[in-house]
Amino acid sequence: MIIANRLRDGVVVFLGPGEGWEPSIAAGTVIEEANDAERLLAVAKRHEGECRVIDPILIEVEIKDGKPRPIAIREVVRAFGPTVRTDLTEV
Amino acid sequence: MYRYDEFDERFVHERVTQFRRQVQRRLKGELTEDQFRPLRLMNGLYLQLHAYMLRINVPYGTLSSKQMRKFAYIARTYDKNYGHFTTRQNIQYNWIKLEQTPDILKHLADVEVTGIQSSGNCVRNITSDQYAGRAKDELADPRIYCELLRQYSFLHPEFSYLPRKFKIAVTGSPNDRAAVAVHDIGLRMHKNEQGEIGFEVLVGGGLGRTPYIGQTIRKWLAPEHLLSYVESILRIYNMQGRRDNIHKARIKIIVNQMGIDKYRELVDQDWEFTKNGVLKVPDEEVARINAYFAAPTYEKLADQTAALTKLRAGDKAFDRWLRGNVIEHKVPGYAIVNLSLKAPGKAPGDITADKMDAVADLADRYSLGEIRVSHRQNLVFVDVKQSELYELWHKLVDLELATPNLGLLTDIICCPGLDFCALANARSIPIAQDISRAFTDLDELQKIGQFTINISGCMNACGHHHVGHIGILGVDKRNEEFFQLTLGGSSDQRASLGDRLGPGLPQSEIPAAIRKIVDTYLVVREQGERFLDTYRRIGIEPFKRAVYGDQSQAA
Amino acid sequence: MALVKNGELVESSFVDVSAAEAIPPTGAVIVSFTQWQAQRDALLARGTPLGIRLHSDQAPEVIAADLPHFAVVALEFPKFRDGRAYSYARLLRERYGYKGELRAVGDVLLEQLFFMLRTGFDAFEITSADPLRDYQIALADFSVWYQPAADGRPTAMQLRHRK
Numbered sequence: 001m002i003i004a005n006r007l008r009d010g011v012v013v014f015l016g017p018g019e020g021w022e023p024s025i026a027a028g029t030v031i032e033e034a035n036d037a038e039r040l041l042a043v044a045k046r047h048e049g050e051c052r053v054i055d056p057i058l059i060e061v062e063i064k065d066g067k068p069r070p071i072a073i074r075e076v077v078r079a080f081g082p083t084v085r086t087d088l089t090e091v
Numbered sequence: 092m093y094r095y096d097e098f099d100e101r102f103v104h105e106r107v108t109q110f111r112r113q114v115q116r117r118l119k120g121e122l123t124e125d126q127f128r129p130l131r132l133m134n135g136l137y138l139q140l141h142a143y144m145l146r147i148n149v150p151y152g153t154l155s156s157k158q159m160r161k162f163a164y165i166a167r168t169y170d171k172n173y174g175h176f177t178t179r180q181n182i183q184y185n186w187i188k189l190e191q192t193p194d195i196l197k198h199l200a201d202v203e204v205t206g207i208q209s210s211g212n213c214v215r216n217i218t219s220d221q222y223a224g225r226a227k228d229e230l231a232d233p234r235i236y237c238e239l240l241r242q243y244s245f246l247h248p249e250f251s252y253l254p255r256k257f258k259i260a261v262t263g264s265p266n267d268r269a270a271v272a273v274h275d276i277g278l279r280m281h282k283n284e285q286g287e288i289g290f291e292v293l294v295g296g297g298l299g300r301t302p303y304i305g306q307t308i309r310k311w312l313a314p315e316h317l318l319s320y321v322e323s324i325l326r327i328y329n330m331q332g333r334r335d336n337i338h339k340a341r342i343k344i345i346v347n348q349m350g351i352d353k354y355r356e357l358v359d360q361d362w363e364f365t366k367n368g369v370l371k372v373p374d375e376e377v378a379r380i381n382a383y384f385a386a387p388t389y390e391k392l393a394d395q396t397a398a399l400t401k402l403r404a405g406d407k408a409f410d411r412w413l414r415g416n417v418i419e420h421k422v423p424g425y426a427i428v429n430l431s432l433k434a435p436g437k438a439p440g441d442i443t444a445d446k447m448d449a450v451a452d453l454a455d456r457y458s459l460g461e462i463r464v465s466h467r468q469n470l471v472f473v474d475v476k477q478s479e480l481y482e483l484w485h486k487l488v489d490l491e492l493a494t495p496n497l498g499l500l501t502d503i504i505c506c507p508g509l510d511f512c513a514l515a516n517a518r519s520i521p522i523a524q525d526i527s528r529a530f531t532d533l534d535e536l537q538k539i540g541q542f543t544i545n546i547s548g549c550m551n552a553c554g555h556h557h558v559g560h561i562g563i564l565g566v567d568k569r570n571e572e573f574f575q576l577t578l579g580g581s582s583d584q585r586a587s588l589g590d591r592l593g594p595g596l597p598q599s600e601i602p603a604a605i606r607k608i609v610d611t612y613l614v615v616r617e618q619g620e621r622f623l624d625t626y627r628r629i630g631i632e633p634f635k636r637a638v639y640g641d642q643s644q645a646a
Numbered sequence: 647m648a649l650v651k652n653g654e655l656v657e658s659s660f661v662d663v664s665a666a667e668a669i670p671p672t673g674a675v676i677v678s679f680t681q682w683q684a685q686r687d688a689l690l691a692r693g694t695p696l697g698i699r700l701h702s703d704q705a706p707e708v709i710a711a712d713l714p715h716f717a718v719v720a721l722e723f724p725k726f727r728d729g730r731a732y733s734y735a736r737l738l739r740e741r742y743g744y745k746g747e748l749r750a751v752g753d754v755l756l757e758q759l760f761f762m763l764r765t766g767f768d769a770f771e772i773t774s775a776d777p778l779r780d781y782q783i784a785l786a787d788f789s790v791w792y793q794p795a796a797d798g799r800p801t802a803m804q805l806r807h808r809k
Contacts, residue, residue: 008118009188010143051120054138072570073518074509078140082185082510084438084520088171098790098802109787113757122757129727130757212727242792242802248764249736249795252729318793329733330705364741369794375807 001028001061001068002044003078004053012078013053019043021053025079030061030068092153092461093238093383095203102245103200106207110134111193118190133213133251135206136192140513145187146209147199151219151237151261152180152464156451159462161202163447169195174447176432176440178504178555179258180218180464181209185511207245212253214244214325218260220268221465224384225427225473227419231280231288233263235380236317239372243318250325254332255340257325258297261290265584270466272296272305272586273558275342276324279584283311290317294324294354295346296586298552303343304586306351308358314377319370323362327354387459387474392424395477402481408495411533412484415495426477428458430470430487431494431502435527438520439505440468449490457483467504467543469497500542500609501527504555508548508565509572515548517565517572522546522601529602539609541621545580558582560623561608562589563601574601578608578634579626590631593639607637650781651747651769660718662751664699676720679704682712690715699751702730710742719744721767723752732765739766739796759784766796 002015013021014028019040022028031037037058044056059075061068070076081088095103110130117127135146147162162182166174169191170184177183187195199205209216217237224232240259244250250257260274271277277293290312296305312320328342346354403410418427430450433439442450450470454462457479458472465471470492475483487493496502503526506512508519523546530536545559549566556562562577574596577589596604609622611633616625626634649658663669664678669685676697677689689696697718698709709716719738721731731750738744749769750762756774759781774780792802 005138005142008190010138010141010186012141048124049120051118054124073572074140074515077510077518081141082520083518084510084524085171088186096806098805102788102790102792102802105788105790112783126726126755126757212729245792246761246788247793248761248791249732250729251761252727252732252758326733330730334728334730373803373807376803379806 001025001030001059001070002040002056003028003059003070003075004044004048004056007051007054014079015040015044015056019047021047025061025069026067028068030063031058092155093150093234093380099203099242103203103205103207104197106134106205106246107193107196107200110196114189114193129211129252131189131192133208133211134192134196135209136187136189137210138513139185139511140509141511142185143187143189143192144511145184145192145195145206146177147182147184147204147206148209148216149176149180149182149204149464150241151217151223151234152221152466153223153234154462154464155202156454156460156462158202158204159447159451159454161199161204163444163451165195165198166444166447172445173441173443175438175507176442176464176468176470178466178468178506178553179216180221180466181216182464183507185507210256211251212255212257213251214240214247214253214257214259216258217241217244218258218269218274218466220262220264221463221469221471222268222418222427222473223263223463224386225421226264226266227421228266229264229421230282231263232384233261233269233278233280234384235377236278236280236290236314237261238380238383239317239376240321243321247325250329253325253329254334255337257328257342259321267582267584267586268465270555270558270582270586272584273298273302273555273582274305276321277305278317281311287313289313292320292324295343295351297341297343298555298557299341300338300550301344302552302557302588303347304588305343306346308351308355315372316366318372319365319368320358320362322365322370323358326361327357331357386422389422389425389474390476392422392476392478394423395480399477399480408488409481409484411537412493412495413480415499415537416493416497417480420474424477426475426480428472428475428480428483428487429465429497430472430492431496432469432492433496433502433527434491434494435501435531436524437491437527439503439523442470446490446492450492453483453486467502469502495533496536498541498543499536500539500544500605501530501536502543503527504543504545504559506547506554508546508554512548512553514551515565516550516567517548517574518598519546519548519554519563519565522563522565522574522598525598525602526605529606539613539622541623542609543581544605555582556580557588558586559589560621560626561605566595568595571597573597576604576608576638578631579623581623592631593635596638604638608634611637648771648777649749649769650772650777653781653785655778660695660697662697662699662720664720674717676718679708682709697747697749700734702728705730706734706738706742706744713738713742713744713746716746718747718749718769720749720751723750723754723758726753726755726758732761735762735765735767736796756780756784760787764791764795764797764799 016022261278273296279291292309293305294308416429463471505523509515546563547554547556558580576592580589662676674695695717699720
């Protein structure tokens with residue numbers, strides 16, 4: 001999946017259907033093919049140039065209970081918020 | 092405390108206007124992220140894992156109740172109802188929107204507060220002793236010179252694009268509560284043989300990937316030469332500091348590479364040209380700033396020790412708090428009160444907007460409207476009447492700001508870590524919470540005695556782990572968080588860097604490891620020895636064995 | 647390249663040959679330090695105005711004695727965040743007494759112009775679509791500053807105490 005921060009407000013977003021950016025990882029597009037990854041990353045970079053997002057990168061996710069979840073702890077925190085303040089973020 | 096005059100006012104508002112323009116240009120694409128990044132950093136705005144973070148200076152840790160209320164307002168209006176006080180006497184907000192930042196900075200400028208140069212490759216917030224101006228052991232109030240340096244460093248045209256960040260700390264007391272030995276420039280006020288007050292100047296201290304204790308570049312510097320001498324140090328660094336590798340770009344690297352004697356030579360050569368020039372600090376300016384830091388008009392009060400002793404005898408909890416968190420004041424009848432932001436299970440340094448307002452009200456009622464921020468992430472009221480201590484204590488208890496653990500095992504310094512920070516390897520806050528929950532017995536804490544635990548989520552060491560009696564460093568091993576312990580660090584006038592105890596431990600094993608270290612100490616300590624003293628006496632081996640068992644450790 | 651100098655957009659009368667293979671026999675030129683060292687006598691013999699362009703790792707000390715020969719000293723900002731030239735500029739103005747044109751070249755952008763002005767630059771090769779407009783914007787950013795620099799303008803401290 002492709003993750004980035006939205007420029008104007010810093011919110012973490014995921015590239016979703018229709019090349020839009022979704023604040024919720026559940027709505028993000030899970031990429032399975034390498035050439036899809038390449039193509040979509042290029043789209044994301046274009047959006048970066050258009051000042052919509054910052055620093056889009058490809059991250060690994062696994063599907064758990066039918067929902068996508070990042071593998072790296074760091075990306076888990078980005079997707080779901082700080083583990084010490086679960087009261088403050090929507091999961 | 093310092094009050095802005097017409098020049099200061101105009102300056103900060105012009106800065107906000109400039110930043111508003113820079114944000115507009117960024118949003119329109121006239122600035123790339125690469126071009127914009129240093130500009131927003133120099134106004135305090137970071138991009139973190141899941142949002143922008145805004146860092147606001149509390150210059151030399153001094154805050155008015157009005158400013159604290161504004162902090163609460165920002166937390167409520169623009170963030171998620173709380174703020175975090177850091178190891179550099181700053182406050183951080185974690186969910187800021189770029190497009191709202193100019194407005195936020197305008198609100199703060201209106202109460203004489205800024206985020207200017209709280210980040211970026213420039214001179215950062217000048218930090219100092221949280222008891223400045225009030226401690227019995229103080230030689231002189233360092234804040235006058237902090238303020239002088241603050242103004243001098245703001246938008247310095249020559250030094251806004253240094254090789255890397257630059258941190259200065261000042262202490263006015265021989266008991267260094269400002270950790271000056273681990274700053275890029277550390278200034279220690281002391282008297283020369285003629286009895287004149289001046290600065291010992293240390294250079295090249297710092298933590299992070301390659302920690303160093305600062306070295307003395309000059310034993311005694313007359314205060315009138317402070318700015319010109321600092322300028323020469325900065326100039327040599329700006330011209331010769333490494334720019335090829337960000338991990339080798341701090342002044343500590345170049346000072347240690349060429350040696351302190353060579354660095355001093357270069358500084359002195361430059362200084363020869365400027366020491367008697369326009370940077371000489373005029374007496375009128377010192378007097379002008381000094382007036383703002385003049386001691387308040389204290390009432391003539393009798394010392395209340397006898398009355399307090401009675402109260403303490405009848406109230407064990409009050410007794411613990413008084414013993415732990417209240418410090419002797421210069422003036423009879425007054426006391427310095429530490430507000431602990433380290434209640435069990437809390438993230439160190441965090442405080443809600445409501446509590447910020449409550450603290451502001453208490454400051455007005457009990458401490459002449461002023462609040463201090465300590466680099467150990469606690470707050471301080473420096474002018475409380477002894478006769479009002481009991482009443483104040485009750486109110487602090489209600490607010491959970493009265494945990495009597497100042498300087499004890501659970502008075503933990505902790506960086507935000509991987510829960511917030513893009514640089515981190517591991518989450519640090521859960522470690523602090525685990526430890527504070529494992530050691531809640533207050534009598535035990537006082538029996539264990541003076542102890543600093545400092546936790547950093549990565550090698551950048553924002554949690555100052557190198558200089559903790561116990562330091563805890565988060566490392567990433569194959570996407571799992573491990574924590575390395577160091578022992579024997581100290582940030583005071585006998586500063587030392589901690590020694591690595593052994594291989595990293597998982598989060599679940601940390602409280603037990605701390606327990607083993609503490610138990611080992613308690614068994615062998617001699618009369619009056621703090622943990623640090625015992626460690627320096629017996630070395631690391633007994634603690635290694637206690638934590639890792641008797642096998643020798645393969646890497 | 648167009649230059650902003652004295653608040654106006656002008657064409658530089660100097661040709662920057664510092665990266666060129668050969669130096670033309672006539673005309674005002676800006677040379678590199680290497681070229682200056684190698685061809686000093688020949689350059690002086692040309693009898694035309696000379697300029698020199700320094701890289702960001704070349705402190706002006708290396709040309710301090712030769713400054714009377716240069717009508718232009720150009721200091722490079724290879725990337726805008728390489729701030730060495732700010733120190734070099736101040737040294738040229740305040741230490742070595744250089745009074746000729748001090749030109750900022752390289753990654754010269756609006757948001758750093760104010761600092762360049764204060765440290766003693768008086769000519770700017772601004773890389774933007776509207777260099778003059780950028781210059782005017784930067785000039786107006788601040789009306790008060792705290793520390794003395796090469797521009798000699800009074801600081802807040804001086805104004806406070808009427809110095």
